[in-house]
Amino acid sequence: MEGSAAFPSFDAAACEVFRHQFEQNDAFRAYAMALGKTPANVELWQAIPAVPTDAFKLRRFPLTSFPREQAVKVFRTSGTTSEVRGEHGFLDLSLYEKSIIQGWRHANLPVPANPWFLSQSPANAPDSSLVHMFSVLQRHHAPETSASWMIDGDGKIDTSGLARETKPVALFATALALLRTIESGKSLPLPPGSWIFETGGYKGLAVELDPASFKALVSEAFSVPQKLLLNEYGMTELSSPFYAWSGDSYHSGSPWTRVRVINPETGTPVEPGQIGYLEIVDLANLDSVAAIRTQDLAIARDEHSFTPLGRDPGALPRGCSRRSDDLISAS
Numbered sequence: 065m066e067g068s069a070a071f072p073s074f075d076a077a078a079c080e081v082f083r084h085q086f087e088q089n090d091a092f093r094a095y096a097m098a099l100g101k102t103p104a105n106v107e108l109w110q111a112i113p114a115v116p117t118d119a120f121k122l123r124r125f126p127l128t129s130f131p132r133e134q135a136v137k138v139f140r141t142s143g144t145t146s147e148v149r150g151e152h153g154f155l156d157l158s159l160y161e162k163s164i165i166q167g168w169r170h171a172n173l174p175v176p177a178n179p180w181f182l183s184q185s186p187a188n189a190p191d192s193s194l195v196h197m198f199s200v201l202q203r204h205h206a207p208e209t210s211a212s213w214m215i216d217g218d219g220k221i222d223t224s225g226l227a228r229e230t231k232p233v234a235l236f237a238t239a240l241a242l243l244r245t246i247e248s249g250k251s252l253p254l255p256p257g258s259w260i261f262e263t264g265g266y267k268g269l270a271v272e273l274d275p276a277s278f279k280a281l282v283s284e285a286f287s288v289p290q291k292l293l294l295n296e297y298g299m300t301e302l303s304s305p306f307y308a309w310s311g312d313s314y315h316s317g318s319p320w321t322r323v324r325v326i327n328p329e330t331g332t333p334v335e336p337g338q339i340g341y342l343e344i345v346d347l348a349n350l351d352s353v354a355a356i357r358t359q360d361l362a363i364a365r366d367e368h369s370f371t372p373l374g375r376d377p378g379a380l381p382r383g384c385s386r387r388s389d390d391l392i393s394a395s
Contacts, residue, residue: 074322078109081347081354084129091125092353109322110333114343114357117141117301120150127352130155139193141300152193152300155351163304163348164200167318171307173294174234174259176205180226182237182245185213193300194263198236215241223250232257235286238264239278246285253287260288263296265375279310297372301356303348306369316369320347325364326357328376339363342370 083103086093092115096102101113119127120141126132137157141150154160181198189195202211214222223245226233232255237245239262245251254260260282273281283290290310297315298305306315317323325340326333334340342362345355361373 074319075108077320077347078112078322078345078354079103079106081350082106082112084350085353088129089127089353091119091122091127092129094125095119109345110324112345112355114345114355115353116357117150117299117359120152120301121148123148123151126151126153128153128155129351129353137196138191139196139300140191150300152352159348159350160303161200163318163320164197165204167304168201170318171316173307176201176234176236176261178209178229178231179206179234179236180212180214180229182214182221182223182235182241184215184217185211188213188215188217194238194298197298197305201236221245221248221250223252226254227252230255232259234259234261235288236261238262240264242282242285243273243278246281251285258286258288259292259294260286261294261296263298299356299358301349301352302344302346304346314365314369314371317344319368321345322367323362323364323370324367325362325370334364337363339373341376342372 086096086103095115096113099113101111106112115127119125128135132153134155135153136155138151138153140152179198179202181202183189183195183198184192186192186195186199199211202209212225214226216222221241221244226235235254235258237260242251242260242262262282279290279293282288282293293310295308295310295315296305297308304318304321306317306321308315322345324333324343324345325338326343328341339361342358342360343355344358347354349356359376361376362370363373364370
């Protein structure tokens with residue numbers, strides 16, 4: 065996963081992953097066969113059938129390419145107590161964690177030498193893929209420091225330690241955690257040279273902001289230039305994130321990912337520049353399914369990047385940001 069050189073033929077690698085998952089993943093095999101897709105007739109990555117994210121909620125048909133009871137980790141999507149949450153199981157976390165580290169390097173992102181986390185800790189949120197990602201980045205880039213988690217198990221925010229910080233920080237947070245911190249009067253100017261990583265949506269809830277207003281609000285509240293706001297597009301069902309700095313017109317992924325935008329009614333690719341449903345092929349999803357159909361609207365820039373346009377208005381709210389907001393609001 066050092067770069068594109070590791071994949072002399074993405075099609076060959078993708079089709080090998082498809083063959084593995086077709087053979088080992090009973091639920092996926094049934095789905096693919098219903099669509100007429102088998103290793104015998106799939107020769108290009110574009111032909112690999114994408115599984116809707118809602119399929120990860122089907123407990124009777126787990127999307128795992130190994131016996132479910134052998135999972136070393138199961139990440140779960142957000143949701144209320146009355147909702148069925150999607151589950152993404154892993155037989156081994158090494159590839160997943162390597163994708164996080166190598167993806168960060170490939171995107172040429174700054175080393176978070178002094179990270180602070182406006183989120184719960186892994187102990188308080190053991191099934192959160194985002195919190196696990198934060199922990200992986202901290203252990204890799206700042207192993208000599210203790211991770212600073214600013215939301216406790218009850219959803220209470222404490223930024224008092226951050227207020228005493230004098231060195232530049234990398235502040236990691238969900239969008240709604242940032243908003244709740246601002247609303248509660250606990251935001252504070254960060255030391256010069258700091259930057260902010262934010263992820264998750266902020267629509268469909270009590271808070272309604274357009275992206276430009278959100279960036280302006282966060283920039284002012286934390287005294288961080290807008291150009292130093294980094295947005296991550298990711299989800300529990302994927303292993304590899306996509307990134308964009310504020311001001312970028314698209315999110316870019318790693319060499320082991322591909323994107324396509326399809327017509328939700330026909331399932332065929334839309335014309336260049338047209339809006340459709342975003343599908344992502346992520347070869348780091350070896351233990352589950354590589355091709356995912358999201359419920360997000362997007363415009364593809366090329367096979368590696370896209371411009372996200374938000375959630376389909378007819379889809380239910382979801383995501384790590386929503387989960388954080390539910391917890392903090394209850395607190």
